[in-house]
Amino acid sequence: MNAVQDEDARAIEQRDAAWGEAATSHDLERVLAFYCEDAALLWPDQPTVQGAANVRGAWSELLKTPGITFAFTSSRIDVAGSRDFAIDIGTAHFTQTPPSGPIAADAKYLVIWKRVGDIWKVYYDSFSYNAPTPG
Numbered sequence: 001m002n003a004v005q006d007e008d009a010r011a012i013e014q015r016d017a018a019w020g021e022a023a024t025s026h027d028l029e030r031v032l033a034f035y036c037e038d039a040a041l042l043w044p045d046q047p048t049v050q051g052a053a054n055v056r057g058a059w060s061e062l063l064k065t066p067g068i069t070f071a072f073t074s075s076r077i078d079v080a081g082s083r084d085f086a087i088d089i090g091t092a093h094f095t096q097t098p099p100s101g102p103i104a105a106d107a108k109y110l111v112i113w114k115r116v117g118d119i120w121k122v123y124y125d126s127f128s129y130n131a132p133t134p135g
Contacts, residue, residue, distance in 0.1 A: 009077040012088055012113055012120050016072045019122075023070040026063045032056055035122045036114050042126035067097030072109065086113040086120065092127055106130045 015034065022030035032055065041049040041058050049058045062068070074090040092107040107127045114123035 005079040008079045012077050013074050016074050020070045020072045040124050044128055065096050069095045084115045
């Protein structure tokens with residue numbers, strides 16, 4: 001990558017951290033602001049979700065999980081030479097506190113970011129757990 005692509009990768013790393021913070025604080029509107037209008041979610045044990053209204057619905061349900069927290073750590077970001085798309089792979093750590101007791105899970109993710117104006121937004125959001133689905 002060149003210096004400009006490196007700068008884009010650093011911006012995406014910062015967006016990853018802010019996205020995790022928004023999700024952990026259960027700030028639905030802030031979480032949704034990270035997504036493109038035509039984004040798609042490819043989450044485990046669920047059908048593919050596409051479009052802003054459906055992404056909102058999926059996140060609304062997820063954020064109802066008692067005590068859920070999120071941490072995203074990027075391990076590789078590849079920015080296209082055209083600087084309009086980027087591939088972000090990394091790890092995610094989730095915790096939750098349902099009545100049955102605390103649960104922690106680790107996952108890997110693949111996110112495709114799309115440049116919208118001067119801002120990187122999530123276009124495709126996919127992850128899978130490293131062990132059987134918790135809960």
